[in-house]
Amino acid sequence: MHRRRFLSLAAGLAVAGGCGRVGGTGAPVMNRLTIVAPAARGQGWDQAARALAAVLVAEGLARMVEVSNYPGGLGSAALGAFVTARGPFVREGRLLLTGMPMVAGAEIANAASVVKSTTPLARLVGDWAVLAVPVKSRLRSFEDFAAVLRRNPAGLVVGGRLEGGSDHVLYGMIGKCLGVDARLLDYAAYSGWPEAFEAVHDGRVAALLGSARSFMPEIAAGRLRPLVVSSAERIEGIDAPTLMELDVRLEYTDWCGVLGPRGMSREDRDAAVALCDRIDGSPRWRALCAANGWNRVYLSGDDFRQWLTTETGRTRGVLGELGLLSATATSYRHKLLG
Template sequence: MLAPMLDKPGKRAPSIVWEDNMKNWICLAVASALVLGTGAASPAMAELKRLEIVAPAAPGGGYDQNARIMQSIFQKKGLASGIQVENAPGAGGTIGLANFVNKNKRNPSVLMVGLALVGAVLTNKSVVSLDDTYPLARLSGEYQPIVVAPDSPLKTLDDLVAKLKADPGSVSWGGSGPGSSDHILYGLLAKAAGVDPKKINYVVLTSGGEMLSGVMGGHVTVGTGGYSELSSQIKTGQVRALGIASPERLPGVDIPTFREQGYDVSFVNWRAVVSSADPKGQERAELEAAVAEMVKTEEWKQTIGERGWQDIYMPPAEFAAFLKEEQARVQALFKDLGLIQ
């Protein structure tokens, strides 16, 4: 994900670097009732059996897709068998997280999450958080463009920022729930441009489809989402991208980065896997080995490449340290956005 760091003021405005470490927590995959098998998937590990992966979000989204990709590769490579995927959305994923934590305190279960859950824990005042789980790995990420209608007078990020500075209320920013990766991205851009993020006129839209129709119909000034969700509309000219929040241009993607245009913002919406808070030593080793094996497979690399995702794998120790930093950073940004006190 992206680690926000204050940079030296540039020629335009203060900047924020959301280094390759931060972005959107709102969906997970909970794996429960995991029982170790006796068959060998490889000389290094036993095959995991009866693995249930629950994605606390509606089917079809990035986190649900991650759960089903794991299901497919685990089964194909003999890392696990009898795997079921269940969707359990609600409250930004915190309902699924609470159920998972309460039901699986000693069960070596697996949970897939995205950045939005960090924010959802804060905005929903959840009594449980990722501190109540064991971080197995950070997996994949996706960079987000900001898009406008094809006939919008806004041609560049400079145009958007100029309009924002002249009259903050005149720019409506379409996105998913408060504190989502969409909201975070907009807040980072506002700060990099020297505008108080609290002045953002944020419009909550219930789905990617509603966001697209809002932008194309002129109901909101700008919209955003993962590049894979917007790429076909960008390529066909249904929407036009002003910039993308990647640290450098993505291969084969003809969209200028925010940094190219003078706004030092880089932002990746990441997804990860966690288990119950206290798996036993052997169980923990089996889970860690299975995930580490999965991300090495050609099937994993090919699948995330086809979806336009980035491979940002972190093993447990590195991911655990990243999570602690991330929670503090998200909390600070949410104060800037006025989402928490």
């Protein structure tokens, strides 16, 4: 296989609790906190938003936490609703749950990047991906898949979630690593996994690429055969090698993190990052991550901002090669790069 390196990582609910301050953590007690989630209730990372709310109250880090849902548009609806906060963060703060789809959505819309329109605080968890085919597929291994893709990039239809979302971008990354022209890749987007599973089983798509934890039941039931996973190490319960094992230098997770409003004061930003640090260190949070199959990929503060800046550029590059950026956006990017 070609050796290329392409690393990437990859309605409302109100929860009320008692007062108090957690000593020695550096995280102040919030009076009221709103978490804006870019997904409908029960979908996407909404469950993570509600887990965050429960942990914040249980740990005594916030007296009341509300989750506000703004689904739609690769996170654009949530980003648009996330206006600059008023007053001190510790009195009435707002956090925006984010991830790769929101980063991609801003780039596709030729809007201000997520990193520039908010204050990056922390990357929390991620979900590894798996490439899988029906058990009767003639593609017995990832090597078979790669060989067909190199010979005829448009000959395989791969299904996943929204166009321009995490699965689509990962497919573009895999294509790049294999030396395939990403513009020729054929990708079918589905609103949910039930529709995608139906499509792969009736032959409308040759393979599915997406959430490892969502594929587990289909794999365990013997309906899907995993070909490869995007994690650094093999995933328990999925009998498939990693991309890295197969000399495809790519590690990727569909990550989830939190952002603060643009223009936060240094004091408010430090308080918000301390809050994230406290969450990641919470046994309650870690137990919820384990129970839900979320992989902790924690990174906070300036390290997260730097990573997000790099990841935004990498994502934009793949979106351009997939043909998902407008001519205006592409021309503007070339102008900026000189």
